[in-house]
Amino acid sequence: MSETIIKLLIAIVAAPLVGAIIAGLDRKVTARMQGRVGPPILQPIYDVLKLLIKQPIFLNRVQILYAFMHLAFMMLTLVLLILGQDLLLTLFVHAFATISLILGGMCVRSPYSRIGSQRKTLMLLAYEPILVIMVVGIYLSQGSFMASDVVAAGAKPLLLSLPLVFIAYMMAMAIELQKSPFDVASSHHAHQEIVKGVTLEYAGPFLAIIEIAHFYEVFLLFAVVYFFWAPYNLANAAVGMALAAGAFLFHIVLDNTFARLPAMWIVRFMWVIVFLMATTNIIWLYRLGTI
Amino acid sequence: MNDINTLALLGVIAGPVIFAAAIYFTKQTKLRNILVLGAALLTSALGIFIAASPSANVYPDSWVVYAGAGLEIVMTLAVLAIAYNIRSWAVGLFGTIQLVLVVISEFMHGESSIGPAFVVDDLSRVMVAIVSVVGSLILVYSIGYMKEHEHHAPATARSTNTFMFFLVGFIGAMNGLVLANDMKWLGCFFEATTICSFVLIGHDRTREAAKNAARAILINSFGGVALTIGAFLALLKGSTQYSGILYHADIIAFSFIALAGLVKSAQMPFQSWLLGAMVAPTPVSALLHSATMVNIGVYLVLRAAPAFVGTKLMYFIAIIGAFSFAATSALAIAQSNGKKVLAYSTIGNLGLIFTCAGIDSPLGYSAAIMLLCFHAVSKGLLFLCMGTIEQKIGSRDIEDMGSLLREMPLTTVITLIGMASMLVPPFGMLLSKWLAIEAAISSPIVLLLVVIGSALTVLFWAKWIGRITTVSYHPWYTIERISISKQSVLAILATIVVIAGLGAILLYRDLFVDIAIRAYQGTYISQSDMKLFEAAGNIPYWPFMAFIGLALVAGILAYFTVNASNVRAPFLCGENVPGSTKTYEFRSVKDSSHLAWSSSLYLRHIFEESKTTMWANLIAAVIILSMFAAIGVL
Incomplete structure (x- = not known):
C-alpha cells in the first residue's frame, strides 16, 4: 500500500516538477544555441504560478471543462504507467488527453484556435499509429503488454530489439513536444507563428492547467525514452538517463535547424517513412518468432 | 425444456408479429401508439426473461419444420413479387434461384436424428437481449418521431400504420433469426428482415428512397442466395441445421453462409446498400441499420467461429x-x-x-x-x-x-x-x-x-x-x-x-x-x-474513477463559479464587432463587418467517397475472392 502511495506521489507531484525543469532546460539550451542568455531554468514554473493568479478570462464554459479533462487524463496516463498497467490502454488514455485539448481549442468561435485544433488532430493521426506499433513491438519483444513486466528485473533492454521503433518514437515524440518541423498545431516560439494555435483562447489559470498538463507530458515522453533501456539496476539506469539526455539534445537541435512543415506533409512523412520503419522492425520481430 | 420457456420463445418471435398485424388494422392513432407501446413492453419483458433463463433447445415436431419450409417459400415469393413491382430482373433472378433451391430441398431428406429447431444458448441470449431491449426502446421512440415525421414527410410517403407494421414485425423476425437453428427457419427470417428493410427504406417513396430501397433488396437478396446455397450444400451432406454444419465442420457450406453474413452486415464491397438506407426515417436507421439487423452477419459468423478454429x-x-x-x-x-x-x-x-x-x-x-x-x-x-x-x-x-x-x-x-x-x-x-x-x-x-x-x-x-x-x-x-x-x-x-x-x-x-x-x-x-x-x-477501476471524477468535479465547479464579467470575445482577424450577438463577426476593410468562419477538416482531396470507394471495393472484392480460392471453392 505504501509503495502505491509513493508511486502516486511520484506520478502526481514529482513528475510535473521534473517536466517543468526539463522544459526550463530546453529553453536555456535553446537560448544558448541562439547566442542568448536565456531565462532561468525555473522560468516555466514561475510562468505557471503567475498564470494561476491572473484574471480567469474565458470564452465559454465548455472550454474550461475540456482543460480540466486534458489535465486529468494526462495525470491518469502517468498514474496507469507507474502502476505498471497495460501499455495499450495507457496509450488510449493519453490519446484521449490530447483529444480533450483538441476539443478545447475547437469549442470556441475563433478560427485560429480551430485551425490549431485541426492541425493537432492531424498530428494525433500522424503519431498515434506509431505509438501503437511501438507497444506492439514491446509486446513482441517482452511477451507482455503490462508496463510492470517491461521494467521487471531480468527484462532485456528494449532498444536492442526495437532500434527502428525507437527512431520512429523519436519522431512521434518531436510532434508531441511541439518541436519544429512538427510544431504546426502550436509552437513555443514566437517566430513560428503570428497567432497562437490550439491554446490561443485559453488565458490565466486555464492556460496554467494546460501548461501543467504539458509538464506531465514532457516527463512522460522522456520516461518512455528512459525505459527503452531496462532499468532496476544502476548501470542500466545510467544508460537510460544518457539515452534520455541524448533524446533531449536531439530534439533541441531538430527544433533549431528546421522551420515548420505543412501539416499534411507531416502526416505523409509519418505514415510513409516512419510507419514503414517501425513496421519493418515489427516484421523483423515476427520473423524472429519471439512470439 | 419446460413449457414456460417454450412459450417465451414463441412469444418473443410471434408476439411482435401479432402486435404488428393489430397495429396495421388500427384506425385510431392513440390506440395504435398504445399497441406499439404494448409490443415494446411485451418484447422487452420476454427478451429479458429469455436472456436470464438457462440454455434450452426446442426440438421440433414435424409441423415446425414444415412450417419453416412453407414460410421460407412464402418469403421467397414475396421477394419475387417485390422484384416484379420494382421491375428488377436481378432481384427476380436471385429470388428464382432461391425458390428453386428451396423447393428442391423440400424433396430431399436430411439426417434422421434431427437437432433442435430453435436454440437458446449464450450467443442467442445476448442477441435476443439486444434486439428486445434496444429494439423496444427504438419502437417507443418512433411513436414520437413518426408523429412529427408525418408533418413534413413527402405526400408520397406510406402510412404510419404500414411503417409501424414492418418496424414491429421486424423485431419478431429478428428474434426468430437469432434463435433459429433449423436452416429453413433461418432462411425464412433472413428474407423477412430483408423485406422489412426494403419497405422501411422506401417509406417516403421519393425517387431517392425508391432507388436506395431497390439497391438494398438487390444486394441483400444476393446475400439471401448465398445463404440458400450454403443451406443447400449443407443439405447435400445431410445437415438441415446450422448446428449440423458446425458439427460436420462443413467449411464450403459455411463459406457461403459467411458471404451472406458479409452482405447483410454491409462489409466492403457490399456497403453501398447501408449507406443508401440512410434515407429512411431515423428509427429505421437506428433499429435495422445499426443496432440489430446488420448484426445478423456477425452473429452467423460468431456462432460458427469456434467450429472453424x-x-x-x-x-x-x-x-x-x-x-x-x-x-x-x-x-x-x-x-x-x-x-x-x-x-x-x-x-x-x-x-x-x-x-x-x-x-x-x-x-x-x-x-x-x-x-x-x-x-x-x-x-x-x-x-x-x-x-x-x-x-x-x-x-x-x-x-x-x-x-x-x-x-x-x-x-x-x-x-x-x-x-x-x-x-x-x-x-x-x-x-x-x-x-x-x-x-x-x-x-x-x-x-x-x-x-x-x-x-x-x-x-x-x-x-x-x-x-x-x-x-x-x-x-x-x-x-x-x-x-x-x-x-x-x-x-x-x-x-x-x-x-x-x-x-x-x-x-x-x-x-x-x-x-x-x-x-x-x-x-x-x-x-x-x-x-x-x-x-x-484486473484493470484497476479507481484511477479512472478518481481522475475522471476529479476533472468533472473541477470542471463543474468552475462551470458554476466563473464570473460572467470575465467572458471575452474570441480573437478574430480584426476588431470584434461590438454588440453583435454573434461574437464571430469582425471589422474588416472600411469598417464592414465580416463573419469569421472556419469549416471542419474533411480532407476531401484524399478521402473523397467517389474516388476512394472504387479502389476500396476492388481490394475488398479481391480479398473475398481469395477467401473462396483459399478454401478451394474457386
Whole structure:
C-alpha cells in the first residue's frame, strides 16, 4: 500500500516538477544555441504560478471543462504507467488527453484556435499509429503488454530489439513536444507563428492547467525514452538517463535547424517513412518468432 | 425444456408479429401508439426473461419444420413479387434461384436424428437481449418521431400504420433469426428482415428512397442466395441445421453462409446498400441499420467461429473485417452528412467484430461479443439523437450543428454521452477496441489494418464533437421541448450507455469471458490468451474513477463559479464587432463587418467517397475472392 502511495506521489507531484525543469532546460539550451542568455531554468514554473493568479478570462464554459479533462487524463496516463498497467490502454488514455485539448481549442468561435485544433488532430493521426506499433513491438519483444513486466528485473533492454521503433518514437515524440518541423498545431516560439494555435483562447489559470498538463507530458515522453533501456539496476539506469539526455539534445537541435512543415506533409512523412520503419522492425520481430 | 420457456420463445418471435398485424388494422392513432407501446413492453419483458433463463433447445415436431419450409417459400415469393413491382430482373433472378433451391430441398431428406429447431444458448441470449431491449426502446421512440415525421414527410410517403407494421414485425423476425437453428427457419427470417428493410427504406417513396430501397433488396437478396446455397450444400451432406454444419465442420457450406453474413452486415464491397438506407426515417436507421439487423452477419459468423478454429476461412474473414474497418474509417472522414458518418462507423465497427470473430481465439470472441453489445446500444442511441437533432434543425450536416449546445442542451449532452462512449477509455467501446488489438497480435496484417482504422476514427469523432460543443457564452440555456416518448427513450438509453460503459470491465470479467470460454470448450486456450483475460479483468477501476471524477468535479465547479464579467470575445482577424450577438463577426476593410468562419477538416482531396470507394471495393472484392480460392471453392 505504501509503495502505491509513493508511486502516486511520484506520478502526481514529482513528475510535473521534473517536466517543468526539463522544459526550463530546453529553453536555456535553446537560448544558448541562439547566442542568448536565456531565462532561468525555473522560468516555466514561475510562468505557471503567475498564470494561476491572473484574471480567469474565458470564452465559454465548455472550454474550461475540456482543460480540466486534458489535465486529468494526462495525470491518469502517468498514474496507469507507474502502476505498471497495460501499455495499450495507457496509450488510449493519453490519446484521449490530447483529444480533450483538441476539443478545447475547437469549442470556441475563433478560427485560429480551430485551425490549431485541426492541425493537432492531424498530428494525433500522424503519431498515434506509431505509438501503437511501438507497444506492439514491446509486446513482441517482452511477451507482455503490462508496463510492470517491461521494467521487471531480468527484462532485456528494449532498444536492442526495437532500434527502428525507437527512431520512429523519436519522431512521434518531436510532434508531441511541439518541436519544429512538427510544431504546426502550436509552437513555443514566437517566430513560428503570428497567432497562437490550439491554446490561443485559453488565458490565466486555464492556460496554467494546460501548461501543467504539458509538464506531465514532457516527463512522460522522456520516461518512455528512459525505459527503452531496462532499468532496476544502476548501470542500466545510467544508460537510460544518457539515452534520455541524448533524446533531449536531439530534439533541441531538430527544433533549431528546421522551420515548420505543412501539416499534411507531416502526416505523409509519418505514415510513409516512419510507419514503414517501425513496421519493418515489427516484421523483423515476427520473423524472429519471439512470439 | 419446460413449457414456460417454450412459450417465451414463441412469444418473443410471434408476439411482435401479432402486435404488428393489430397495429396495421388500427384506425385510431392513440390506440395504435398504445399497441406499439404494448409490443415494446411485451418484447422487452420476454427478451429479458429469455436472456436470464438457462440454455434450452426446442426440438421440433414435424409441423415446425414444415412450417419453416412453407414460410421460407412464402418469403421467397414475396421477394419475387417485390422484384416484379420494382421491375428488377436481378432481384427476380436471385429470388428464382432461391425458390428453386428451396423447393428442391423440400424433396430431399436430411439426417434422421434431427437437432433442435430453435436454440437458446449464450450467443442467442445476448442477441435476443439486444434486439428486445434496444429494439423496444427504438419502437417507443418512433411513436414520437413518426408523429412529427408525418408533418413534413413527402405526400408520397406510406402510412404510419404500414411503417409501424414492418418496424414491429421486424423485431419478431429478428428474434426468430437469432434463435433459429433449423436452416429453413433461418432462411425464412433472413428474407423477412430483408423485406422489412426494403419497405422501411422506401417509406417516403421519393425517387431517392425508391432507388436506395431497390439497391438494398438487390444486394441483400444476393446475400439471401448465398445463404440458400450454403443451406443447400449443407443439405447435400445431410445437415438441415446450422448446428449440423458446425458439427460436420462443413467449411464450403459455411463459406457461403459467411458471404451472406458479409452482405447483410454491409462489409466492403457490399456497403453501398447501408449507406443508401440512410434515407429512411431515423428509427429505421437506428433499429435495422445499426443496432440489430446488420448484426445478423456477425452473429452467423460468431456462432460458427469456434467450429472453424485455425481455418484459412476465418483468417480471411478477419482480414475482410479489418479492411472494412480501416477503409470505412477513412471514408467517414470526408463525410459531412451526420447519418452517413454514423453509417460508415457502423460498417467499420461491424468489420471490427468480424475481425475479432475471425481471429478465432477465445480472447477475440469475447472482444467480439463485447463490441457487439456496446456498439448496438451506443450506435442506437447516436442514431436516435441524430433523428432528434435533424427534426429540430432540419439538417443532417455536421457543419450546421454549430450551436446545438444552446438550442437543444439535453439532446446534445446525450449525444455527447453517446459519442464519448465511442471514444473515452473506461467506456466499453474503447475497451473492446483495446482487446481487439491485443487479440489481433498474432496476425500482423489484421493488426496493422486495425491500428490504421482506429487512428482514423479519432478524426471524425473529434471533428463532430468539436462542432456540437462550439458555443458562444450564454448565461442561460433554453429549455428543450421534445415529445415525451423521444425524451424518455433518449434518457433511458443514455443511462444504459453510462452504466454499462462504466461497468464494462466488470461485465467483461464476469460475463463475456465466461461466454467465450464456454463457446471454445474443448479447444485449446493459449497461455497468452489466459494472461490477457486476467489482465483485462484486473484493470484497476479507481484511477479512472478518481481522475475522471476529479476533472468533472473541477470542471463543474468552475462551470458554476466563473464570473460572467470575465467572458471575452474570441480573437478574430480584426476588431470584434461590438454588440453583435454573434461574437464571430469582425471589422474588416472600411469598417464592414465580416463573419469569421472556419469549416471542419474533411480532407476531401484524399478521402473523397467517389474516388476512394472504387479502389476500396476492388481490394475488398479481391480479398473475398481469395477467401473462396483459399478454401478451394474457386
